[in-house]
Amino acid sequence: MATLHLVFGRAIACVMAASACTATAQQAATSGTFVLHKFARAIGKETYSVETKANDYTLTSHFLFTDRGEPVPLETTFIASTASMSPLSYIAKGKAARLSEMDDALKVDGNLISVTRKGRKDVQKATGPWFITDGYSPVAMQEQMMRWWSMHSKPAEFTVYPSASKVRIEPAATLSLNGHVVHGYTVGGLIWGEESLWMDDAQDLVALVSTDAEFDHFEAVREPYEASLGAFISAGVQADLAALVKLSASARMAPPSRLAIVGATLEDSTGSPAVKDSVILIEKGMVAAAGPRGQVRIPADATVLDASGKYAIPGLWDMHAHYEQVEWGPIYLAAGVTSVRDVGNEFDFIRTLHEALDRKQDPAIGPHLEFAGVIDGTGPLAVGAVLADTPEQALLWVERYKAAGARQIKIYSSVKPEIVKAITSYAHARGMTVTGHIPEGMTAIEGINDGMDQINHIQYEVPYFSRTELDSQGKPDRTKALVLELDGPRSRDLISTLRAHHTVLDPTVALFESFMNTKPLNEIEPGLNHVAPQLREALDSPPAPADKAALTNAHWQVLMATLRALHAAGIPIVAGTDQAIPGYSLHRELELYVEAGFTPLEALQAATIEAARALGLEKESGSLETGKRGDVLLLDADPLADIHNTRRVWRTIAAGAVYDPAPLWRSVGFAP
Incomplete structure (x- = not known):
């Protein structure tokens, strides 16, 4: 690695000295491998190489990770002028995330950029300082962007194509890792919000802390620095918070x-x-x-x-938050949310953010933060790096979360049923409560009986209030609507269990509405018209097609009837959003509660006193x-x-x- 750094450092020096080093530049090359992570869990790699010749500087990148069982490949070729690193062409084909196809081809002719994206052709006119890259991936393109930026006198702002976004790069803290000094930067405008990256003295990108096209935590770390992932995540939070304070200073x-x-x-x-x-x-x-x-x-x-x-x-509580980026802080406050419960995040990210938002002297921009430390189990759909497949592993993570300030533990979907009781027992012994998903292979009643104090999402209660019709083969008929059974033995069993254990539910019905809609989403949630441009396309779920609308609406009515029945039975319900429309969906959640039979006061209480009570904080909030x-x-x-x-x-x-x-x-x- 040191040799590669030295070679590329000489190559850059040659470029800056123009033709004097042409012979050396033709032979210079650099390559590397980034370990790709989602929620701090290694899920793939990107390998790349750069070949520098007399006139052309060519990057080739092979990007591949597997997210919840689905491969996400991306192949990229970038060609620039050797003398100035000015882009000449760019091709990226594959996926940026599970649901984000990428098929981009850009060719430069002077200040005109011919763009082909997913079969659509366009010509863009580049103005001012500009570069080519398309979001967070491939990681090697961010390295090239930083090299171009340094070579062109570090412009305060420049445009990236094909998105035509305005990008700002600001220096951040320098880190010293095992004797290696890396220089931090915050980058704004490339994705929604700020991301953090670090470069070494040879102008190689060492680490990137960002979000992917699904707005989940994403990190890339050059292989020799993999052990420092936690340090990069923590430093990224601090750098992004500092940048955010400047951006939002006029609001406070x-x-x-x-x-x-x-x-x-x-x-x-x-x-x-x-x-x-x-x-x-x-x-x-x-x-x-x-x-x-x-x-x-x-x-x-x-x-x-x-x-x-x-x-x-x-001030309102959002009881089902996923604080993926520091930019959620201003959003929550602008929407009137002064407290959130994060129910599943990276350990180093949420620990660092919790400490920052908990400071009493001149706090960072964001709400009061409580968090539930997420624990999953090994499996093809596992999310994140915190896995517990044995009681010993469960105990280790419960104690780590407790020491980090977590008030709860969140059980995720791949936890083995036999480990659930171990997690709840360890958490209760340490004064913590347990919320989460009902893991695969378990029912809600089994989860409650094994010690779960709270349940996220209404999907786990719906089966107790409805049944699926069977086809002629005796199998569930997915073409028919669920049949409501609001007062059957199963619903009575669930309600009696919930009452006996004082179980709290956060149904997140606004989230389900966002992908069970039968008319344009902005007619249901007008906040969609206000979100940042980078978010609009990803969040705008189209209505069900005409041939599916009746079935979709029937399923939605079952979901709402379930909520109505749970509320009528007096089961404690708290308001949360998960990741629907940032800021606005908490208001939609309350509106849906009223549609389900809550009074406006009861709906408000679900986001105020009931929320605080669910966390044992009713004397504070x-x-x-x-x-x-x-x-x-x-x-x-x-x-x-x-x-x-x-x-x-x-x-x-x-x-x-x-x-x-x-x-x-x-x-x-x-x-x-």
Whole structure:
């Protein structure tokens, strides 16, 4: 490796010195292998080589990983001018992710770029400094982009084609790893949000911390540095948070020692009557008093926020978050979400982010964060690097998560049934609760009886309230709608089990609606029209085709009937989104609860006091009462009159800091 670095370092020096080193440049070559990861689990490799000749600089890359049993291959050839590294042509064919086909061919003629993408042809006119690359993969193309950027005097901003996105590169912290110094950078605009990468002194890319085309964590590490993956992930969080603070600075009023929110109608989520013309006094990030103006003294040194005509409710909880990027922080706050429970993330990412968001002095931009440490088992559909196939492995991970600050453990789908009880026992012994999926081969009742305190997603309850018709062969007939059985022995058995164990459910129905829709998604969720351009195509799930619409709608009605029955039975339900439409889907979740029979107050409580209670935090959060965190959502209209009004966010107050949602949305590329 050191030899390759030396050779390529000489080649770059020759290019900078132009023709004086032509002979050496013709013989110079570099190559390498990146280990590819998803959720910090190694799932494949990319090998590449660069051949430098007198006029052409040619990159060839072979990219392949396997994600949940499905191969994701990508073959790329990039040709640039040796003298300037200016792109001449680019071909990428294969996949960028399981569901993202890539078939790109670009050819440059002066400042005109002929683009063929998935059979469609176009000509783009390049302006200003520009380069060619298409998202996060292949990784070697990011290396070439960094080399081009350095050679061209490091422009503050440049355009990448074919997306025509504006890209910014900023220096970040330098790392020293086993005597090797690598230089950090944050890159904005290439994907949605910021990514982090590190280059060595020979201008070889050492590591990339990014997200893939499915918006899941993705990392690539040059083979000799593989053992430092955790260090790169942690450093990436810190670098991206620092960049985010700059981008969103105009949105935040730092918390004063005393903040008085004056004039709003106070709806504290406890069910107490609304208080008109209220005062909410926040001192050092905590609620010091809340009540009628005439009963709350406003200190002379308090900063006053006039909220006349607004409605004050507790800041919302999203109880099914996957904090894939730091950019989710502004989104949550802009949507009125001041607390989240992350239920499945990379260990080093979520540990580092939790520590950053938990700081009391000038915290990073984001909500209060609690997290459930995810544990999966070995299998073709396993996700992430945290696997437990024995009780000993389960104990190790429960203890690591506890030490890192996790309040819960999340069981994922490939955990072996015999390991579930070991995980729950170890977690309970350490004061933790257990949530998650019902693993393959188990039923919801079995999971509960083995110690699971909470269940994610409504899909695990639906089978108890419905049945599938059989075809003539006695097999399930998938062409027919499920048959509702709302008051049968199976539903009664589930409800009695849930009640006996005080099990909490987060159904994530808005997520299911996003891919069970029978009309354009933006008619169901108007927030889709506001998301960043890089996200729109991936998130916009088309409606079911006409011949499937009736069946899709019938299945949706079964899902909603299940939710309605669980709520009517008094089962605790908390609001969460998973990864639907960022920020907006929590509001849609509450709207769907009301459609299922919740009152607006009950729907709000699912995202406030019930959410806090599910985590044992009802003394700290979930209502606007003395002694709780100063998390307040100020709305332009009354949510108890119409639950859709939770979308009408005027200001978000998180631990006493006041945020204006419009610049928060803009800081991450969303339209307010």
